[in-house]
Amino acid sequence: MxxxxxxxxxxxxxxxxxxxxxxxxxxxxxxxNVYPVPDGDTGTNMFxxxxxxxxxxxxxxxxxDADLGEALAAFARGALLGARGNSGVILSQMLGAxxxxxxxxxxxxxxxxxxxxxxxEASDASYAAVGTPVEGTMLTVIRAASDAxxxxxxxxxxxxxxxxTAAARxxxxxxDRTPEQLKALRDAGVVDAGGRGICVILDxxxxxxxxRRPMPSAKRQAIPVPLPTNDLTAGGPSYEVMYLLDATxxxxxxxxxxxxxxxxxxxxxxxxxxxxxxxxxxxVGAAIEAGIIAGRPHRVRVTHFAEQIDQARARTSxxxxxKIVAVTAGPGLKDLFAEAGALVVPGGPGQRPSTGMxxxxxxxxxxxxxxxxxxxxxxxxxxxxxxxxAEESGEVRVAVIPxxxxxxxxAAVAVHEPGRTFDQDVLHMTATARHAxxxxxxxxxxxxxxxxGPCEPGDVLGVIEGDFVIVGTELLAVxxxxxxxxxxxxxxxxxxxxxxxxxxxxxxxxxxxxxEHPIVEAVVYDGGQQRYPLLLAVE
Numbered sequence: 001m002x003x004x005x006x007x008x009x010x011x012x013x014x015x016x017x018x019x020x021x022x023x024x025x026x027x028x029x030x031x032x033n034v035y036p037v038p039d040g041d042t043g044t045n046m047f048x049x050x051x052x053x054x055x056x057x058x059x060x061x062x063x064x065d066a067d068l069g070e071a072l073a074a075f076a077r078g079a080l081l082g083a084r085g086n087s088g089v090i091l092s093q094m095l096g097a098x099x100x101x102x103x104x105x106x107x108x109x110x111x112x113x114x115x116x117x118x119x120x121e122a123s124d125a126s127y128a129a130v131g132t133p134v135e136g137t138m139l140t141v142i143r144a145a146s147d148a149x150x151x152x153x154x155x156x157x158x159x160x161x162x163x164x165t166a167a168a169r170x171x172x173x174x175x176d177r178t179p180e181q182l183k184a185l186r187d188a189g190v191v192d193a194g195g196r197g198i199c200v201i202l203d204x205x206x207x208x209x210x211x212r213r214p215m216p217s218a219k220r221q222a223i224p225v226p227l228p229t230n231d232l233t234a235g236g237p238s239y240e241v242m243y244l245l246d247a248t249x250x251x252x253x254x255x256x257x258x259x260x261x262x263x264x265x266x267x268x269x270x271x272x273x274x275x276x277x278x279x280x281x282x283x284v285g286a287a288i289e290a291g292i293i294a295g296r297p298h299r300v301r302v303t304h305f306a307e308q309i310d311q312a313r314a315r316t317s318x319x320x321x322x323k324i325v326a327v328t329a330g331p332g333l334k335d336l337f338a339e340a341g342a343l344v345v346p347g348g349p350g351q352r353p354s355t356g357m358x359x360x361x362x363x364x365x366x367x368x369x370x371x372x373x374x375x376x377x378x379x380x381x382x383x384x385x386x387x388x389x390a391e392e393s394g395e396v397r398v399a400v401i402p403x404x405x406x407x408x409x410x411a412a413v414a415v416h417e418p419g420r421t422f423d424q425d426v427l428h429m430t431a432t433a434r435h436a437x438x439x440x441x442x443x444x445x446x447x448x449x450x451x452x453g454p455c456e457p458g459d460v461l462g463v464i465e466g467d468f469v470i471v472g473t474e475l476l477a478v479x480x481x482x483x484x485x486x487x488x489x490x491x492x493x494x495x496x497x498x499x500x501x502x503x504x505x506x507x508x509x510x511x512x513x514x515x516e517h518p519i520v521e522a523v524v525y526d527g528g529q530q531r532y533p534l535l536l537a538v539e
Contacts, residue, residue: 027426049092077274079091090269120149126139136192138195164205164209239282324341325342325344352379358386399422441536444459452469462482495525
């Protein structure tokens with residue numbers, strides 16, 4: 001997907017961004033989940049659905065030279081087969097519609113217009129898939145995005161990137177209006193969970209196209225809603241029934257009619273002989289029998305909402321409290337995190353932890369709730385895999401805060417509060433980590449070309465948010481350059497973490513801040529990390 005066209009490389013890039021972003025926002029979206037039932041798993045379901053699509057896309061041979069149509073077909077089928085819950089099934093239908101349209105795009109087509117058409121078809125497909133569409137949900141958000149995309153292409157000179165930006169912006173605005181449209185959201189004081197997931201996905205598309213990360217709305221706050229003690233809705237269906245169905249197209253209309261009488265939250269999506277069925281009912285047998293009459297149901301999954309909640313509470317009773325697992329890159333950092341109550345796993349360049357190491361730490365914590373701070377971009381994915389594996393046992397809730405640097409982890413652990421609910425604690429820690437702009441000073445080990453220009457072994461490199469921005473010869477001069485740039489963007493507190501042999505550098509930087517930036521408070525820690533004489537964070 002270039003600025004004015006589509007290619008498999010950027011589609012893979014978008015899918016990766018979207019999956020990672022949903023993984024990062026999963027707990028936040030789960031906490032928003034109050035409609036149609038407050039089962040707290042919308043974020044998880046959307047993430048697992050998108051992740052299944054990503055894995056199917058990754059399995060297509062040929063890398064970025066693979067046939068685009070074949071790759072998008074695999075992507076759509078992966079989403080359909082991996083769809084979880086009501087929100088995941090609707091998302092799979094949207095992804096399938098977009099994939100089907102983009103697979104038909106030719107080089108000579110106007111790609112901006114094709115993308116707008118794809119979004120419009122995705123919206124139509126999602127409305128068609130739901131038995132009784134309700135406004136104020138993810139349906140509303142994707143419709144707003146598609147309408148904005150269609151309006152944008154009325155300008156014959158508009159480019160694909162502008163269509164994506166317009167759609168993402170409209171989705172965010174529509175999300176903020178969802179409490180005005182749906183009483184359940186208004187009463188809980190939240191925006192729609194599924195709509196928030198759609199915004200995360202469209203924001204990822206905008207990032208893939210532009211390299212920019214859209215600013216979140218200040219209204220988008222998650223207020224966790226307590227789960228009821230028995231059925232999820234008073235007088236509502238007690239069971240969620242899902243199955244894949246092999247059936248001809250003509251059998252689906254009667255199936256929808258039958259299931260609509262039996263229950264609610266009905267979604268039937270798919271095509272070409274394979275369908276994904278989701279419904280909330282009291283009579284499980286009748287829902288499955290309807291599938292047998294229509295075709296061949298398989299991979300049947302039944303969830304009793306009340307039993308699910310009771311089991312979760314029982315499992316939680318065997319594991320107590322909340323723990324933080326943090327990946328640390330030096331002895332001083334290990335002590336800092338340990339003093340804050342975290343369980344530490346050694347990490348850093350050259351010794352990053354494996355999935356097994358993080359999984360062992362989560363399991364050995366004995367806690368019912370675990371928050372993982374990977375503190376390194378290369379460890380985030382490993383942490384997410386460990387978290388998903390741990391949660392499969394059903395005995396522990398795990399949230400991964402995608403901290404990209406040790407100093408972000410320190411900022412997050414500083415606001416950790418066990419007295420909050422799990423979701424609130426994760427939200428506060430995540431927000432704090434994200435708002436902590438991070439930098440570093442290191443020394444080049446080899447000749448290379450950086451974003452700041454070429455470097456030779458022994459050159460001092462200044463890093464901000466993972467990008468090399470300064471190449472110099474003196475540690476202090478580069479460190480001051482990084483400080484000035486980071487503080488110039490605003491901030492009240494700068495944290496300096498000295499690395500192996502960097503104590504004097506950190507003290508010199510502290511004195512410089514006191515003199516040149518007197519309104520900024522400086523805090524110095526001895527981290528002892530290798531390869532980085534100085535780590536910095538501005539909050």
